[in-house]
Amino acid sequence: MKKLQKSNLQSVSGSALPYIVVVAAFFIVTLLQKSGNLEQHMQGMLVPVCCYIVMALSLNLTVGIMGELSIGHAGFMSLGAFSGVVASQSLIDAVPNTALRLALSIACGACVAAVGGFLIGLPVLRLRGDYLAIVTLAFGEIIRDIITCLIVGHDKNGLHILFNFRGTKTVADLELVEGGLPIIKGAQGAIGTTKISSFGAGVILILIALFIILNFIKSRTGRAVIAIRDNRIAAESVGVEVMKNKMIAFVISTTLAGAAGALYGLNYTSLAADKFDFNKSILVLVFVVLGGLGNMLGSIISATVLTLLPEVLRGFDQYRMLIYAIVLILVMLATNSPKMKALLQKLLQDVKTLLFKAVPKRKSEGEV
Amino acid sequence: MAMLEVNGINVYYGSIHAIKDISFEVNQGEIVTLIGANGAGKSTTLQTISGLLRSRTGSILFEGKSLGGIPAHKVVSMGIAHVPEGRRIFQQMTVEENIEMGAYTRPAGEYAANLENVFRHFPRLEERRRQIAGTLSGGEQQMLAMGRAMMSAPQLLMLDEPSMGLSPILVDEIFDIIKAFHESGTTILLVEQNANKSLAISDRAYVLENGKITLTGTGKELMQSEEIKKAYLGG
Ligand SMILES: Nc1ncnc2c1ncn2[C@@H]1O[C@H](COP(=O)(O)OP(=O)(O)OP(=O)(O)O)[C@@H](O)[C@H]1O
Numbered sequence A: 001m002k003k004l005q006k007s008n009l010q011s012v013s014g015s016a017l018p019y020i021v022v023v024a025a026f027f028i029v030t031l032l033q034k035s036g037n038l039e040q041h042m043q044g045m046l047v048p049v050c051c052y053i054v055m056a057l058s059l060n061l062t063v064g065i066m067g068e069l070s071i072g073h074a075g076f077m078s079l080g081a082f083s084g085v086v087a088s089q090s091l092i093d094a095v096p097n098t099a100l101r102l103a104l105s106i107a108c109g110a111c112v113a114a115v116g117g118f119l120i121g122l123p124v125l126r127l128r129g130d131y132l133a134i135v136t137l138a139f140g141e142i143i144r145d146i147i148t149c150l151i152v153g154h155d156k157n158g159l160h161i162l163f164n165f166r167g168t169k170t171v172a173d174l175e176l177v178e179g180g181l182p183i184i185k186g187a188q189g190a191i192g193t194t195k196i197s198s199f200g201a202g203v204i205l206i207l208i209a210l211f212i213i214l215n216f217i218k219s220r221t222g223r224a225v226i227a228i229r230d231n232r233i234a235a236e237s238v239g240v241e242v243m244k245n246k247m248i249a250f251v252i253s254t255t256l257a258g259a260a261g262a263l264y265g266l267n268y269t270s271l272a273a274d275k276f277d278f279n280k281s282i283l284v285l286v287f288v289v290l291g292g293l294g295n296m297l298g299s300i301i302s303a304t305v306l307t308l309l310p311e312v313l314r315g316f317d318q319y320r321m322l323i324y325a326i327v328l329i330l331v332m333l334a335t336n337s338p339k340m341k342a343l344l345q346k347l348l349q350d351v352k353t354l355l356f357k358a359v360p361k362r363k364s365e366g367e368v
Numbered sequence B: 001m002a003m004l005e006v007n008g009i010n011v012y013y014g015s016i017h018a019i020k021d022i023s024f025e026v027n028q029g030e031i032v033t034l035i036g037a038n039g040a041g042k043s044t045t046l047q048t049i050s051g052l053l054r055s056r057t058g059s060i061l062f063e064g065k066s067l068g069g070i071p072a073h074k075v076v077s078m079g080i081a082h083v084p085e086g087r088r089i090f091q092q093m094t095v096e097e098n099i100e101m102g103a104y105t106r107p108a109g110e111y112a113a114n115l116e117n118v119f120r121h122f123p124r125l126e127e128r129r130r131q132i133a134g135t136l137s138g139g140e141q142q143m144l145a146m147g148r149a150m151m152s153a154p155q156l157l158m159l160d161e162p163s164m165g166l167s168p169i170l171v172d173e174i175f176d177i178i179k180a181f182h183e184s185g186t187t188i189l190l191v192e193q194n195a196n197k198s199l200a201i202s203d204r205a206y207v208l209e210n211g212k213i214t215l216t217g218t219g220k221e222l223m224q225s226e227e228i229k230k231a232y233l234g235g
C-alpha cells in the first residue's frame, strides 16, 4: 500500500537506524579484532551472537508483529542447523569455495525450516487462540528426539539416512563406501563438521533478516498481519484473508530461524540436538520480550547484551547468574516504565538526528 | 430481483439455535432495518451474510450470486461492507492507516477518490488522520469504523448498532451520515436498538425476536404499530 504514515510501530524500527547500528558494530568489532584487543573467548562469541540476533528478529516477527506465541523456535533453528551441516558436509568436494558452500548450506537450512513452518502452520494457524504455543512447544521436543535418532552419512553414491529408533544401529549400518563421510551420528549429533561460519557472514545474515522483516512490515501482507493482530474481526471485515497472511509471516519467521540455525551449526565441529532445547526457545523469547514486541532494534540489542553478559560476568564467578538475573529485572523495569521509555525514545531520537546530520543523504529516507 | 435475498437460513452456535429460518430481502437503493431486543440474533444475521458465520440451510443471494461458502474476505470484494458491532478498529494504527485498511481489496487507483469521499463525510477524521486510533473518543471510533468500511466503495453497507453508547448529539450526527451515504447511492442494511431513529429513516424494517422474524413493514407502518410502540419505542 502506498502513502503510509509513520506509526508508533515504525517510528523506531522502520528507519535506517537498525542497519546503521549493525554496520557500525561490525566495523568496531573488526577494528578491535585487527588491533588484537578482542579476547579469545569473545571472538568465539561473535558468530553465536549473530545467530541469536537473527533468531530474535525471526521470533519478533511471530510474537511481536503477528501476535502469536511460539515457544519452540529452537526447533526450527535445529532443523536449519542439521540440514545446513548435512548440506555443507555433502558438498565439501563439489563446492570447495567455503563462502559459497556456507551460503548454499544456509539456504538449505532455511528451506527445510520453511517447510517445517509451513507444515506446522497449516493446521494451527486456522485456529483461534494460543494453539501455536502448544504445538511449537511439542514440535521443538519432537525435532530434538528425531534428530537424536538420526544417522546420516555421505559418499560418492549420495546421502545415506537411517532412523535409529531401536538404538541398535550405528554409523557402520550406513554402509558408506571408501571415502564416505559420516555426518550425523545419532545422540552424538553432528560430528567432525568443517567449521565454515564467519562473523562477516553472520553480519550479512543479520542485514538480510532486517531487510526482509522491515520491508515485510511495510508491505501489504505485513499491514494485513498487523491488522489481524490488532483486531481479527475488523481485519476480516475489510477483506483480509487471515490464514494466508499469517502463514506468510510465520514461514518467513521459521525460514530465518533455519538460516540462523545453519550458521550456528557450521560454527562448531560437533553439535548435539540437545543444544536446541526448550530453554533455548525461552531464551530467544526473553530477548524478544525484553527488546520490545515489534521493535527490531530492541531485539538486536537485547540479544547481543544478554548473550554476551554471562561471558562478561565470568570474572564475577559465582555471582554471575545473580547479576544476570538482576540485569534482566532492571531491563524489564526500564522497558516497561513509561518514563524510561520516553527517555529511551528521546535518546534514540537524538542519536538519529545526529546520525542523519552526519549522513545528510539518509535524511530523505527517514521521511516517507 | 432484490439486491440481497436471504432465504430460510438457520444458524447455530454449537447446539444453540440462534437464527431460525429467517428470510428477508433488501432492494437496490433501500435502507432496511433489523430491529430487535438483545440476543435476538441481529449481529448473527449480519455476520452470516458477510461470511463470518455459516448457515446450515437456505441460501443468501447477492445480486443473484450465491454467498454460500464464500469466505469473508471475498464477500468484501463482491461489494458488501460490514461494520461490525462494538467499534472494531485497529487500535495501534493511525486513523489514516485504519482507513487505508478499508481499501485493502480495492485497486490502488481508486484510493484517492475514495479517501476524499470518506473525508467529506467525516471531516473530523481528516483533522485527526495521524492520531493513533485507540486514543479516539467512542464516537470518533464509530465514525472511523464506518469511514473504513466506505473505503471499499460498497454497494451494500451493513451497520451493526452504529449508535450504541453515543450521546444524543452524536447519534443524530451518525444518522445524518447514514442518510448521506444512502443519498450518494449506497444501499443500507441497518441493525439498531434505537428503533425511533432507525425506523424514521428506513424504507422497510423487520422485527427479530428470539431468532425469528415476527413483523415486517415500511418504517412508517412499524412506527405506528402498537406492538412496536410498546416493545421498542418506550410507550
Ligand atoms: N459466539 C457465540 N457463542 C454462543 N452463542 C452465541 C455467540 N454469539 C451469539 N450467541 C447467542 O446467539 C444469540 C444471538 O446473538 P446476537 O449477537 O446475534 O444478538 P443481537 O441481536 O446482535 O444482540 P445485541 O443487540 O445484544 O447485540 C444470543 O442468544 C447469543 O447469546
Ligand SMILES: [Mg+2]
Pocket (backbone or CB within 6 Å): B042, B043, B044, B085, B160
Ligand atoms: Mg448484536
